[in-house]
Amino acid sequence: MKTQLQEYKHPKIKPVWCPGCGDYAVLNSVQKALASLEVKPYELAVVSGIGCSGRFSHYFNSYSLHGTHGRALPIATGLKTAREDLTVLVAGGDGDGLAIGGGHIAHAARKNIDLTYIIMDNSIYALTKGQSSPTSHPGAHTKTAPYGVYEDPLNPLAMFLSYDVSYIARTTSLKIKEMEKLLTDAIRHRGFSIVYVMSPCVTHKSLTYDDIKSHVPSLPDEYDPTDKFEAFKYAYKEEMYMGLFYKKEKPTLGQRLESIQNEVTGMSYNKGHTMTTSQIMEEYR
Numbered sequence: 001m002k003t004q005l006q007e008y009k010h011p012k013i014k015p016v017w018c019p020g021c022g023d024y025a026v027l028n029s030v031q032k033a034l035a036s037l038e039v040k041p042y043e044l045a046v047v048s049g050i051g052c053s054g055r056f057s058h059y060f061n062s063y064s065l066h067g068t069h070g071r072a073l074p075i076a077t078g079l080k081t082a083r084e085d086l087t088v089l090v091a092g093g094d095g096d097g098l099a100i101g102g103g104h105i106a107h108a109a110r111k112n113i114d115l116t117y118i119i120m121d122n123s124i125y126a127l128t129k130g131q132s133s134p135t136s137h138p139g140a141h142t143k144t145a146p147y148g149v150y151e152d153p154l155n156p157l158a159m160f161l162s163y164d165v166s167y168i169a170r171t172t173s174l175k176i177k178e179m180e181k182l183l184t185d186a187i188r189h190r191g192f193s194i195v196y197v198m199s200p201c202v203t204h205k206s207l208t209y210d211d212i213k214s215h216v217p218s219l220p221d222e223y224d225p226t227d228k229f230e231a232f233k234y235a236y237k238e239e240m241y242m243g244l245f246y247k248k249e250k251p252t253l254g255q256r257l258e259s260i261q262n263e264v265t266g267m268s269y270n271k272g273h274t275m276t277t278s279q280i281m282e283e284y285r
């Protein structure tokens with residue numbers, strides 16, 4: 001029987017984000033994407049970092065874990081390796097994922113672990129009341145830069161491309177239909193996918209709905225998401241292009257480990273006998 005949208009929502013824990021926060025639209029779109037893919041709540045695990053966006057995992061009626069700051073990806077990597085059968089989603093903010101946790105993206109990409117990472121970027125550390133993040137706009141006034149942000153911002157898309165993340169999309173809480181479609185596609189993708197969402201914060205106003213409205217063209221129809229050089233070109237454009245930037249098919253971590261396991265367990269060792277892993281281990285006692 002088809003799972004109803006309501007069944008993904010936690011029966012008791014309701015979102016406590018500020019009214020108008022961009023993260024509501026992300027939560028709703030993720031739950032709609034799961035319903036359209038018919039992922040059952042008991043087949044789903046959601047892991048999140050710390051921040052307003054880090055509350056994401058609370059709101060699911062599924063396996064969920066609110067991890068430590070910046071460590072959602074390694075936690076999810078362990079979980080997915082132990083339970084290949086689960087659909088694993090990872091969620092967090094620009095501070096959690098691009099500052100303290102930024103180093104983990106490269107390694108999730110190298111493994112091509114089959115996870116979907118949803119990054120809600122509001123250009124600020126919102127939960128802790130407005131410190132600069134790696135994507136804060138130069139010159140913006142924040143709690144840690146009262147005279148204006150004095151560092152260059154990261155270009156997250158270029159970073160994901162250089163790590164060869166196998167599915168990279170940028171979208172925004174303002175384009176709900178497009179976000180839902182990209183999330184569905186990313187969850188379906190076999191490998192490490194990132195859906196990078198520009199999600200306004202109405203309280204700290206570091207990224208506002210107006211900022212986004214004036215900047216969000218979609219990638220052109222003729223755009224080829226398998227062309228990495230073209231993807232870099234669009235990642236560096238001043239306008240915030242939205243859509244699927246890059247997609248590549250390559251073996252997932254699960255497939256790589258399975259092929260090693262098959263090779264070892266099927267190994268014919270000296271005497272022409274096929275040996276099990278425990279028999280091979282016995283040889284080393």
Ligand SMILES: Cc1ncc(C[n+]2csc(CCOP(=O)(O)OP(=O)(O)O)c2C)c(N)n1
Nearest residue numbers: 050051052053069093094095096125126127
């Ligand atoms: C090790 C550690 N350092 C710092 C903090 C404090 N802290 C909590 S959330 C946060 C930033 C969150 O920013 P972001 O990931 O952008 O999430 P947002 O609140 O903007 O959604 C920080 C620095 C912490 N919880 N743990």
Ligand code: SF4
Nearest residue numbers: 018021052126201202
């Ligand atoms: S402070 Fe900003 S990011 Fe946090 S819940 Fe409120 S609007 Fe959302």
Ligand SMILES: [Mg+2]
Nearest residue numbers: 093094122124
């Ligand atoms: Mg943030």
